[in-house]
Amino acid sequence: MAEPEMTETNEGGEVRRRDFINIAAVSFAGVGAGVVALPLVSQMSPSADVLALASVEVDVSSIEVGQAIKTTWRKQPIFIRNLTSEEIAESKAVNASDLRDPATFEERTLPGKENWLVMLGVCTHLGCIPLGAAQGEIKGEYDGYFCPCHGSHYDAAGRIRKGPAPTNLEVPEFSFISDTVVKIG
Amino acid sequence: MSFPWANQYQPENEFMKWMDSRLPLPRLIYNAIGAGYPVPRNLNYFWNFGVLAGVALVIQILTGVILAMHYAANVGVAFDSVEHIMRNVNSGWLLRYAHMNGASFFFIVVYIHIFRGLFYSSYKAPREMVWLLGLVIFLLMMATAFMGYVLPWGQMSFWGAKVITGLFSAIPLVGPALQEWLLGGFSPDNATLNRFFSLHFVLPFVIFGVIILHIWALHIPGSSNPTGIEIKGQQDTIPFHPYYTAKDGFGLGIFLIFFCILTFFMPNFLGHPDNYIPANELSTPAHIVPEWYFWPFYAILRAFTFDFLFIPAKLLGVIAMFGSILLLFFLPWLDKSPVRSGHYRPIFRKFFWFGLIPCILLLGYLGGAPAEEPYVMLSQLASAYYFAHFLIILPIISMTEKPKPLPNSITEAVTGKPLESAA
Ligand code: HEM
Ligand code: FES
Numbered sequence: 037m038a039e040p041e042m043t044e045t046n047e048g049g050e051v052r053r054r055d056f057i058n059i060a061a062v063s064f065a066g067v068g069a070g071v072v073a074l075p076l077v078s079q080m081s082p083s084a085d086v087l088a089l090a091s092v093e094v095d096v097s098s099i100e101v102g103q104a105i106k107t108t109w110r111k112q113p114i115f116i117r118n119l120t121s122e123e124i125a126e127s128k129a130v131n132a133s134d135l136r137d138p139a140t141f142e143e144r145t146l147p148g149k150e151n152w153l154v155m156l157g158v159c160t161h162l163g164c165i166p167l168g169a170a171q172g173e174i175k176g177e178y179d180g181y182f183c184p185c186h187g188s189h190y191d192a193a194g195r196i197r198k199g200p201a202p203t204n205l206e207v208p209e210f211s212f213i214s215d216t217v218v219k220i221g
Numbered sequence: 222m223s224f225p226w227a228n229q230y231q232p233e234n235e236f237m238k239w240m241d242s243r244l245p246l247p248r249l250i251y252n253a254i255g256a257g258y259p260v261p262r263n264l265n266y267f268w269n270f271g272v273l274a275g276v277a278l279v280i281q282i283l284t285g286v287i288l289a290m291h292y293a294a295n296v297g298v299a300f301d302s303v304e305h306i307m308r309n310v311n312s313g314w315l316l317r318y319a320h321m322n323g324a325s326f327f328f329i330v331v332y333i334h335i336f337r338g339l340f341y342s343s344y345k346a347p348r349e350m351v352w353l354l355g356l357v358i359f360l361l362m363m364a365t366a367f368m369g370y371v372l373p374w375g376q377m378s379f380w381g382a383k384v385i386t387g388l389f390s391a392i393p394l395v396g397p398a399l400q401e402w403l404l405g406g407f408s409p410d411n412a413t414l415n416r417f418f419s420l421h422f423v424l425p426f427v428i429f430g431v432i433i434l435h436i437w438a439l440h441i442p443g444s445s446n447p448t449g450i451e452i453k454g455q456q457d458t459i460p461f462h463p464y465y466t467a468k469d470g471f472g473l474g475i476f477l478i479f480f481c482i483l484t485f486f487m488p489n490f491l492g493h494p495d496n497y498i499p500a501n502e503l504s505t506p507a508h509i510v511p512e513w514y515f516w517p518f519y520a521i522l523r524a525f526t527f528d529f530l531f532i533p534a535k536l537l538g539v540i541a542m543f544g545s546i547l548l549l550f551f552l553p554w555l556d557k558s559p560v561r562s563g564h565y566r567p568i569f570r571k572f573f574w575f576g577l578i579p580c581i582l583l584l585g586y587l588g589g590a591p592a593e594e595p596y597v598m599l600s601q602l603a604s605a606y607y608f609a610h611f612l613i614i615l616p617i618i619s620m621t622e623k624p625k626p627l628p629n630s631i632t633e634a635v636t637g638k639p640l641e642s643a644a
Contacts, residue, residue, distance in 0.1 A: 080403070081401065081402050082401055082404075086412065110408070112502075136528070163408075164380065164505040164509065165504065184507055
C-alpha cells in the first residue's frame with residue numbers, strides 16, 4: 037500500500053523523499069553541533085581582562101644616552117633604549133634590502149625622536165628574552181642583542197642578522213605623549 | 222588471536238557462573254592477559270616493556286590524582302603549593318618525587334618498547350594498527366608530560382611553555398593567533414596554567430583508553446616474537462598466565478628497584494635546578510632545555526638555523542621536529558622487507574646498530590647542550606642522518622638485502638628439534 041518512493045528498496049536509484057529528510061535532518065544537527073562548538077573553542081582566546089591591559093605609559097627622562105630600561109606591556113617585556121649617535125650611524129649605514137626582514141632604521145623609530153628605540157623584548161624565534169638591553173649583557177655578533185636560547189643575533193636597531201629567528205624584534209605601536217613620556221599600545 | 226588450542230575459560234563456582242552470564246569481565250581478563258591467551262614461547266625481556274609502561278601509567282595516575290588534591294593551579298600560588306606538598310603534606314615529598322621520576326621512567330620504558338618494535342620490525346603486517354596506536358599514545362604522553370612540567374610554575378615551566386607554544390607561531394598566517402589562542406593571552410599566564418592543569422589531568426585517562434585499543438589490536442594477530450616468524454602449532458606457544466605473568470613480575474621487580482633508587486636517593490638527578498626558581502617573565506634562564514626525554518626532538522628543532530628555498534628557518538625547524546615523529550607513522554610501508562626480525566637481516570642490522578642508534582643517542586646529547594658550535598653543526602649532521610635512515614637507507618636495504626635463512630618454527634629455533642606435527 038505504500039507508495040513506491042516511500043519504500044526502503046527503491047531500485048530506480050532516484051532521490052526519495054526520505055533521503056531528502058535524512059540529509060536535511062543530519063545537516064541541521066551538524067550545523068547545531070558546529071554552533072555549540074564555537075563557544076567551546078572561543079573560550080580559549082584571551083579574555084576581556086587580559087585584553088584590557090592594552091596600553092602603558094612610561095617616563096623615559098631618566099634613561100641616559102647608551103642605556104636602556106626593561107618594562108612590561110601585556111605581560112611581555114619591553115626594551116626602551118636611548119641610542120648613542122654611533123649606534124644610529126651604524127644602523128643607518130646598513131643596506132636594508134640585504135636583510136632577512138628588510139627594514140630601515142627610520143622605519144623602526146619615530147621622526148625627530150630617532151634616538152628612542154622601543155621594542156618588544158621577545159625573540160621572534162620562540163619567544164625568549166634576548167640579552168643586550170642591560171649593561172654587561174652579551175650583545176651578539178652585531179653589537180645589539182643576542183638570544184641565548186637558540187642563538188639569534190640582532191643588530192643595534194633590533195634587526196635579525198643571524199640565527200633561526202625569522203623577523204626583527206617587534207616595534208609596538210607607540211607615541212610620545214609629552215617630551216619624556218612614551219605611551220605604548 | 223584465538224588459536225584453536227587456547228585454554229577455555231571455566232567459571233569455578235556458582236557465583237562466577239552467575240557473573241559470567243551477566244557481565245563476563247573475568248572471561249575477558251582470562252582471554253586477554255590470563256591463561257586463555259597463548260603467547261610465543263620464546264619472548265625475551267624486551268617483551269616486558271609494554272606491561273612496564275602500563276604500570277608506569279598507573280603510578281602516574283595514582284600519584285597525580287593525589288598531588289591534585291594539594292596542588293593549586295593559580296600563578297600566584299602554584300609554586301608555593303608545590304613547595305607546600307614537599308614540606309608540609311604528609312608523605313607529599315614522596316608522592317611528588319614519585320610523580321616526577323615516574324614521568325622519566327615512563328619515557329625510559331616506552332623508548333625501550335619502541336626500540337624493540339624498531340629492531341624486531343613489530344610494526345609490519347599484520348600489526349600496523351598496533352604500531353600506529355602506539356605512536357598516538359606516544360604523542361599524547363609528550364603533550365601530557367609537557368603540560369605537567371608547566372604546573373610547578375618554575376623558571377623552566379614558564380619558559381618551556383613559552384618556547385613550545387612559540388612553535389605554533391611558526392605556522393604561516395594563523396600562527397601568532399593560534400599561539401595566543403593556546404595561551405589565552407600574549408604570554409603564559411593564569412589562563413595558560415589553568416587549562417594546562419585541566420588537560421594534564423584528563424589526558425592520562427585518554428591515554429588509558431588508547432592503550433585498550435592498542436592491546437585489542439595486538440590480540441587480533443597476537444604477539445610477535447624475537448624470530449619474527451609466525452606461530453605454526455601449539456608447541457610454539459605457552460599460556461600468558463602463569464608463564465609471562467611470572468616473567469613480567471620479575472621484570473617489574475627490577476624496574477621498581479631502579480625507580481626507588483632514583484626516587485629516594487637522587488630524586489632531582491634528571492630534573493633541572495632552574496625549575497626551583499619561581500617563574501619570572503622578565504628573565505630567561507641562560508640555557509633553556511626541556512626535560513631529557515625531549516632532547517632528541519629539541520636537537521632537530523634547533524638544527525635548522527638557515528632558510529631553505531622560501532621556507533624560513535623557524536618553520537623548517539618546527540616541520541622537521543614534528544616530521545621526525547610523523548615519519549614513524551609511515552614506517553610499516555617504508556620498510557619493504559618480508560623478514561621481520563633484525564637477527565636475520567644482516568645489512569639492516571648494521572645500519573640499525575651503527576647508524577640509527579648512535580644517531581638518536583647523539584641527538585639526545587645535543588638537545589641538552591647549549592646552542593653553540595660544534596653542537597649546532599653536529600645536530601645538523603645527525604638530523605640529516607635520521608631522516609635519511611628512514612626515508613632512503615631503510616627502503617633501499619629492505620628491498621635489496623638477502624636475508625639469512627629463517628628457522629622452520631619457533632620451537633625449532635628454541636629447542637633445535639623440529640615442530641612434531643603441524644598441529
Ligand atoms: C601520562 C601520565 C603523566 C605524566 C607523563 C605526567 C608528568 C608530569 C610531570 C613531568 C610533572 C612535573 C613534575 C615536577 O617537576 O614537579 C607533573 C606534575 C603534576 N602532575 Fe602529572 N603526569 C601524568 C599524570 C598525571 C595525572 C593523571 C594527574 C592527576 C590526575 C597528574 C597531576 C599532576 C599535578 C597536580 C602536578 C603538579 C605537581 C608537581 O609539580 O609535582 N599527573 N606531571
Ligand atoms: S627563542 Fe630566541 S633564538 Fe630561539
